């Protein structure tokens with residue numbers, strides 16, 4: 001079981017697989033006022049940077065579930081590197097339907113809400129692991145500006161304008177799901193650059209090391225087109241943020 005190989009190639013060097021910088025991740029950890037020993041569940045935990053740094057900085061206890069074998073292995077290595085291997089564990093598997101045995105203080109899905117069929121379903125899934133008074137974290141894109149043409153929607157790799165909401169609409173929809181938005185930290189364009197542009201050097205190096213690989217043609221095509229696509233479309237039109245929610 002694994003995610004499509006293209007992501008394991010293009011994001012192999014990422015510690016954070018979303019437009020947050022280490023700084024933003026730390027800001028979010030501080031904003032949540034995490035207590036030492038707080039339990040955190042992270043669905044789609046990637047390479048584990050959130051759980052590992054929060055375990056180091058705030059003493060949280062964490063479980064991450066991720067479908068990428070590579071990212072899960074990297075997460076375990078990162079936990080060792082930061083000296084928190086006794087505080088966090090990473091499970092390689094499908095997080096769809098995953099509910100923790102013990103209730104958690106923070107239940108997160110940061111940039112992987114397809115796991116619950118969209119953010120509404122993911123909030124429902126996370127709520128099943130959450131203690132009363134706990135916090136749900138949702139990391140989600142939104143339109144920074146509404147794309148005026150269909151070409152721009154496609155350029156942002158969205159199938160339709162309805163795939164994302166604007167920030168006020170996204171916040172309103174959390175309210176309609178009976179959640180208070182109690183905190184939020186938003187990515188900026190520099191953070192988007194770290195997420196997107198970091199893939200380009202990874203792709204270039206991967207191509208040099210793997211010229212005969214069956215994925216080489218696809219990776220070459222992406223390396224050629226991605227910088228221009230990203231600069232013209234996603235960088236201008238897409239925002240991203242993590243929203244802290246408490247069920248009413």
Ligand code: SAH
Pocket residue numbers: 003015016017018043044045046047048049065066067068071093094095096109110111112115
């Ligand atoms: N939250 C992490 C990773 C976000 S990228 C971070 O912010 O760094 C999306 C992640 O979801 C990837 O790590 C991918 O491997 C994982 N993923 C995709 N489908 C999944 C599924 N069904 N179950 C668990 N993880 C999944």
